[in-house]
Amino acid sequence: MQLGDMLVARGLVTKADIEAALARQVKEGGRLGENLIAMGLVTAAQITSVLNSAPSIPNAIADTGISERNLLYLMLKFMHVEACETILELANRMKLPRRLVQQLIEAAIHQRYIGATGATSDLALSTHYALTEAGRGAAREALDQNLYLGPAPVSLAAYQEQIEKQRITNEMLEDATLRKGFEGLVVPEHMFRRLLPAINAGRSVLLYGPPGNGKTTLSTRIAALFKDIVYIPYAVEVAGQIIKIFDVQIHKPVQAEPHPESSTPSPLMGLGLQRETVDQRWAACARPVVMAGGEMTLDMLDLQYSAENRFYDAPLHVKALNGMMLIDDFGRQKFAPNDLLNRWIVPMENQIDFMKLASGASFTLPFDVLLMFSTNLQPGDLMDAAFLRRIQYKIKLFEPSKDEYHAIFAAVARSRGLAFDEDVFEYVVRKLDRFGLAYYQPRFICDHVLETCKSFKLQPQLTRELAGEALANLYVDIEIEEDHAPGAEMIAPV
Numbered sequence: 057m058q059l060g061d062m063l064v065a066r067g068l069v070t071k072a073d074i075e076a077a078l079a080r081q082v083k084e085g086g087r088l089g090e091n092l093i094a095m096g097l098v099t100a101a102q103i104t105s106v107l108n109s110a111p112s113i114p115n116a117i118a119d120t121g122i123s124e125r126n127l128l129y130l131m132l133k134f135m136h137v138e139a140c141e142t143i144l145e146l147a148n149r150m151k152l153p154r155r156l157v158q159q160l161i162e163a164a165i166h167q168r169y170i171g172a173t174g175a176t177s178d179l180a181l182s183t184h185y186a187l188t189e190a191g192r193g194a195a196r197e198a199l200d201q202n203l204y205l206g207p208a209p210v211s212l213a214a215y216q217e218q219i220e221k222q223r224i225t226n227e228m229l230e231d232a233t234l235r236k237g238f239e240g241l242v243v244p245e246h247m248f249r250r251l252l253p254a255i256n257a258g259r260s261v262l263l264y265g266p267p268g269n270g271k272t273t274l275s276t277r278i279a280a281l282f283k284d285i286v287y288i289p290y291a292v293e294v295a296g297q298i299i300k301i302f303d304v305q306i307h308k309p310v311q312a313e314p315h316p317e318s319s320t321p322s323p324l325m326g327l328g329l330q331r332e333t334v335d336q337r338w339a340a341c342a343r344p345v346v347m348a349g350g351e352m353t354l355d356m357l358d359l360q361y362s363a364e365n366r367f368y369d370a371p372l373h374v375k376a377l378n379g380m381m382l383i384d385d386f387g388r389q390k391f392a393p394n395d396l397l398n399r400w401i402v403p404m405e406n407q408i409d410f411m412k413l414a415s416g417a418s419f420t421l422p423f424d425v426l427l428m429f430s431t432n433l434q435p436g437d438l439m440d441a442a443f444l445r446r447i448q449y450k451i452k453l454f455e456p457s458k459d460e461y462h463a464i465f466a467a468v469a470r471s472r473g474l475a476f477d478e479d480v481f482e483y484v485v486r487k488l489d490r491f492g493l494a495y496y497q498p499r500f501i502c503d504h505v506l507e508t509c510k511s512f513k514l515q516p517q518l519t520r521e522l523a524g525e526a527l528a529n530l531y532v533d534i535e536i537e538e539d540h541a542p543g544a545e546m547i548a549p550v
Contacts, residue, residue, distance in 0.1 A: 059088055061096060062106050062340065065285050065310035073097045091503055109222055110462065111335040113220075120337075121211025122293055124163060127152075129198035131160050131206055132169060132187065136195035141173075151207035151290065151336035161185060169194050186478040202366040204298045207290035207337050212419055215292045215301075219422045222286045222378050224343065225258040229281055237281045241273065242456065242464045242495070254449035255281070260404060260427040262386075262444075267432040268494035275382045275428045279345040285310055286378045287338035287473055291367075298367035299359065306375050307341045340501040344379035347374050350388045357399055359415050361395035370412070376425050386431040387438045397443040404446045455493050458485065465498040472502045474518045483520045487527050487534060501526040 060074040069092065077091040084091065085329065089103045114120045117127065127150075134140040134149050143161060147154045164170045169191035173184045187195060234252050254261045255278055263271040271346070290302040318377035348356070352372075360369040373381055387393055403409040412418045427447075434443060444450070462481060469476040484501065485493070502518070504526035509516045527534045 058072055059103070059106070061310075062110065062285060062334075063092070063103075065340065065353050066106060067283060068102055068106075069097050084299070089218050104198060106285075109285070109287070111210075111218060111338045112339075113153060114156065115153075117159055120152070120156070120208065121214050122209060124160070126293065126296075127156075127208055128160050128163055128169075128355070129194070129201070129210060130204075131157070131164065131199050132191060132195040135170070135185070135187050135190060135344050136199070137205060140385070141186065142182055144182070145301070149205075149207075163444040164191065167194075182336060196477065202298055204291065204300070204365070204367045206300070207299055209291040209293040210289040210335075210337050212292055212294045212531075215289055216421060217286055218289075219424055220379055222284065223258070223422075223424050224378055224380075224426055225256070226341075227282055227284045228256050233281060233521040238274075240467075241270070241277070242460050242467070243270075243274075243455075244456075244460065245272075247451070247453075250451045251278070255426065257448055258424070258426050260429070260446070261451065262429045262435060262447045263451050263453060264431050264433070265434055266455055266492065266494065268496035269453045269455060270432040270495045271432070271453055272384055273495075275380075275384070275430055276345075276347075278428070279343075279380050279382070282343040284343060285340050286343055287334070288341050288344070289338050290414045294419055295415065297415070297417075299370055300367060301370045301375065301450070302339055303375050306344050306346055307339060308344075310342055317451075331470040337380055344376050346379070346381045347384060348372060348382070349384040350381065350390075352389050354391050354399060359413065366407055371411075373409070373420065373423075373425055374411075377421070380426040380428060382430060384430045386429045387433045393439045394443060397439065397446070401442075401446065456495055458493070461485070461493045461498070464495060466502075468498040468502050469518055472516075473505060474502055474505065474516060477518050480520055480523050482520050484523055484527065487524070491533075493530055497530065500530055502528055 060069075060077075063069045064071055064074060069199065073092070073095075074088075077088055077095060077097065079094065080091045081088060084094075085244075086094075088546045089098075089334075090100045093103070103343065117124050120127065129147055130150060134146055138149070140146050140149055143154055143157050150157065158519060164185075166170075166187055167190075170185045170187055173186045182306045223329055230253055231248065234255070238248075251274070254462070263270065263274065288298070289308045292299045292301055311464055356372045358371055360371070361367075362369070383396075389396075404427070407423050409423040410418060411421060429447065431438060434449065465481055465484070466476045484497075501523055505518055505522045506516055508514070508525060523539050524534075
């Protein structure tokens with residue numbers, strides 16, 4: 057990823073700013089960063105902040121933190137399984153600088169694992185290489201160790217250091233940012249005062265209260281508030297074992313990065329910015345967000361070893377490092393809530409997690425995760441005092457007041473193209489008197505009204521009759537009045 061890409065992703069400049077700076081660079085010379093500063097688009101401090109958070113590109117094999125033998129074995133696997141034949145192909149798949157791949161090629165030639173078969177041009181980078189019989193044997197030996205085929209791993213020490221550099225508490229949100237993130241929602245004023253310190257603490261938050269009052273919605277909105285780039289390794293090597301970290305379902309690159317098989321360069325490549333690249337073994341991503349509900353099991357929090365592939369997949373909370381993990385419907389999992397405490401009691405207290413490989417070797421990782429627990433059960437019935445004490449912030453979500461409910465209903469009806477009717481609103485409130493008001497109800501009612509109108513080819517309109525039918529679907533104890541059956545007498549056909 058180039059400096060320009062990183063600055064755009066951070067929101068410090070626009071793509072138009074980068075293009076203007078590149079045009080100036082052609083005339084005035086210098087580096088991209090120097091031109092951006094000269095144009096007053098960013099400050100030196102901002103550029104330094106961006107570059108200091110990025111893993112630096114390795115200049116030698118020793119800088120990768122991975123032994124030459126293991127990198128060589130990974131290269132031989134690519135040549136054997138995927139028929140990669142050139143330095144360019146191998147560099148793209150292994151995410152290593154070409155000069156390092158060239159060194160691995162030279163080492164493989166020296167050990168008679170490969171030989172040159174020709175070139176498509178005079179460039180050394182396009183020379184084709186093929187495995188010898190000894191090389192095919194070495195490749196099979198490498199595959200016997202593990203079937204991992206992906207970007208070269210980073211070292212455990214580098215991963216630990218990077219987690220510390222990009223802690224979630226580095227990104228302090230402001231009140232205005234929180235309010236903007238909740239635009240379109242009716243959020244009581246007192247909730248802003250409770251939520252902002254909890255988010256900025258970056259530790260653990262319990263959202264509880266009656267069902268349907270926005271616990272999950274608030275959590276997902278919070279996840280979108282963070283803007284910093286974090287760098288996620290594709291894989292980490294620990295005690296000779298490979299642990300896959302990057303997950304396409306969780307980690308979202310801040311730009312459309314080329315697939316490891318692709319040779320398509322970044323839009324800013326080839327413009328004199330080679331010194332402003334970062335280690336490609338790390339994917340530049342938005343802060344990760346992991347959501348787990350009733351399907352969550354405790355073994356998801358342990359390293360997942362594949363006996364078939366002979367490498368590990370990282371646990372859920374490790375994939376969430378430097379980001380947020382939401383445990384929705386907490387208390388409805390198949391395990392007891394206190395079992396989770398027993399697993400996380402040390403990480404939650406000391407912010408260090410202990411992991412163990414199948415071989416018995418253990419290691420630690422910083423436990424930098426904003427943990428969000430969401431439940432409609434009573435906290436006292438859900439967990440013991442020891443667990444509650446370790447959850448730093450406990451925020452109860454109440455039922456909306458009638459005024460708040462009015463604002464929600466009016467906004468939802470407007471968003472669905474329905475005219476809001478005060479008489480219908482009072483009717484709904486009376487019907488729900490013994491059930492209680494909830495934030496999710498207006499959306500449920502309006503959506504059902506639209507579906508009924510669509511089914512009977514009626515003009516979409518919010519009426520008492522249609523609202524009553526929606527309420528009967530909302531709660532089984534609400535009965536439809538007999539004269540409210542759907543028909544042409546309710547609303548004129550379209």
